[in-house]
Amino acid sequence: MQLLRKVYRFGSTKHRFASDIKSTNRQKMNLFQAINNALDIELGANPKALLFGEDVKFGGVFRCSQGLNEKYGTDRVFNTPLCEQGIGAFGIGLASVGYTAIAEIQFGDYIFPAFDQIVNEAAKFRYRSGDQFNCGSLTIRSTWGAVGHGALYHSQSPEAYFAHTPGLKVVVPRDPIQAKGLLLASIRDKNPVIFFEPKALYRNAEDEVPLDDYELELSKAEVVQQGKHITLIGYGTQIRVLKEAAKLAEKDGVSCEIIDLQTIYPYDGQTLVDSVKKTGRCIISHEAPQTCGMGAELSAYIQERCFLHLEAPIKRVTGYDTPFPLVHEPIYLPDKFKIYEAIKQSVNY
Template identity: 60%
Template sequence: MSASRILIRSRADFKAHRAASCASSEALRALSSYTASTSASQASDSTGLSDANSPDSKPTNFCSAVNDALHIALEQNPRALCFGEDVGFGGVFRCTVGLFDRFGRDRVFNTPLSEQGIVGFGIGAAAMGATPVAEIQFADYIFPAFDQIVNEAAKYRYRSGGDFSCGGLTVRAPYGAVGHGGHYHSQSPEAFFTHVPGIKVVVPSGPKEAKGLLLASIADPDPVVFFEAKMLYRTVVEDVPTGSYTIPLGQARIARSGGDMTLVGWGQQVAVLERAAAMVHEEDGIECEIIDLRTLLPWDRDTVEASVSKTGRLLVSHEAPVTSGFGAEIVAAISRRCFLRLEAPPVRVCGYDTPFPLVFEPLYVPSAQRVADAIRDSCRF
């Protein structure tokens, strides 16, 4: 169901929704004059972002971290745009709250319910020099835009010999289990996009990661598909720097050090790996090293290889189905690089090869217990 049917509860909400919806057509007319008015100094630096970490921080949840990053991006880069279904009054998950009021309808606006149109507009805006941040309401609905992303955005610079680019495009999409989403609101489609040269795929695991990686994605010269675990939006709070900062794309993070087994995950699954690692440490004395991959395309092979060379064991976990999931790519690459140093066959703990169920979601999603059992089996091999 469209968020517009869910969220419009009052006449005031309806008026705000209608006013914001008119902005998409106005933005098309405004875009040429908007980019032309940008100064030469701004044109030489399309990001407007600082890499300096702020010494100040405050407790922030995942949703607010995304919102903060969008505020910073639009404030510091006058060519940045934010648009999508219901974005004008906060979006179904409220990640864009306050943007319309602060930056106006020329820069923050609702779109028709057309994912192909949303991404197509973003490609055109980026090609004209804007820095568009397009929101797909649920990652499950990104498939109508698949052709635009893989055949247009990913190939735009290559097919023009570098004469044209839509590298300023970032596509945000909430993904993964939410507790009651079923097969149309809980999918994890990241592996589809890791097969496509020309784009980057980013999946943060917490609020601090979300803010820094989103700002880095918006600043990146390549199109980025940015997946946000919607279960994390309000379930995780951590200290997040209040200022502008970026986390480099393509660099993994060691979330926990250990010498017995390497666990690799991304997004929401990193927390599951941390719980599993705590279980086997307390009950079996097994020390696991956890790697938060952060970026799937390109992924940090060197960090994973160094860890597996130390531990001799590898487990990869993700919510997407096991067959052709991105875990298979990691296992294949590390098996080749670390073959003579492996103490046990690499393991994948993933979703099952079935449509995402509703009432059986707890059985489908890889749990800490499933991961812990796989760790013990590997260590006994």
């Protein structure tokens, strides 16, 4: 049986990078407001779009859905039971019959009860049916990363678990402009997407965000700073940390190229390779533990393609292989000083 789907024409403009957006119709927003704006645009443009999750009707824990229930009604913006497995399964069901399902998991740490539904059902739905059926119009939003006081159960970065799963896309934005464009692209992509939102940036990251409907290309890394001597790769909150470390290195005459991965999987390997072939050195940083993290995958990928261009071993600056601590969070996180030290070791190798 073939599913019947109505195609809605969106007024969006697709861009490769945020710098390509020429709109002068902008408004200062922090990251959670940019997320809210993206959700508002999608709900307004697509009558098949539904937004749901724990406390979503009341705005959500971080207020990302604030005002949307009042605007679009409880039939389209609504609460679910406190059951992540059920949220995942419900989203798969909605997407498989033609709806655009936007599910919210309150914290990335709580996505694990839905792990089976996501990796064994959503990711494999299209493949196992030979593309007769799919749940591609499913986006699962969740908060991600350290927040300053989250400890073991509110600070984890689980992106590598999902990046190991063919059939899923995994996205982490760094700032409000990217968050809006990447979220709209994720919602409209015809594959299930896990969209992790750095909760530490919800109210700390601000920018002049275009009010237009726009999308940023998925699976495309962005070179956010050009450099000559070393390539720094990260995503989410770490981009700010990399920029701070690069300023320290600049005082030593070291020019750092900084790349924001943006889409964690499937990632843009070519941009990484082109940069490392130019600089000859590479550091990869993320908050998640080091073993089997994205840094390991990216290191292997780059080393296989850039071996004869490398002037020093690829280095990883990451979280430790321990549960996320509370009072020792500043020690656990990869900060600008750890990255600066890694830069010095690499350039002096």
